Amino acid sequence: MCRLETEGTKYGCGHYIITRKLRKIDCESQWCYHSRRHRNPCINCSCDRYFGPDASETITAVRPEFCPECYPYYSQRRR
Numbered sequence: 001m002c003r004l005e006t007e008g009t010k011y012g013c014g015h016y017i018i019t020r021k022l023r024k025i026d027c028e029s030q031w032c033y034h035s036r037r038h039r040n041p042c043i044n045c046s047c048d049r050y051f052g053p054d055a056s057e058t059i060t061a062v063r064p065e066f067c068p069e070c071y072p073y074y075s076q077r078r079r
Contacts, residue, residue, distance in 0.1 A: 001027055001048050001050060001051060002024055002026055002035055002051055003025045003027070003053065004023070004024055004025070004051055004054050005025065005054070006018045006021055006054050006057055006058070007020040007057075007058045008059065008060065009060065009061040010062050011066060012064045013067055015069065016057055017067055017068075018054075020060075031047045034051065
């Protein structure tokens with residue numbers, strides 16, 4: 001699977017949310033949809049369509065609050 005180098009924000013809940021994708025690291029696999037070696041057209045394509053874990057995560061901002069996904073859950077529990 002191809003991987004990304006990213007920049008993002010780290011939240012108080014521990015989640016990292018990507019704000020910018022810097023570059024793609026190609027896995028050179030013909031079975032990876034994002035690779036330059038993937039066949040085009042690929043008939044009945046069942047190739048990998050997901051990126052692997054980020055190759056690097058550069059934290060550009062730190063926020064003490066919960067991320068947008070966690071906020072609704074934890075704000076309900078605090079009451």
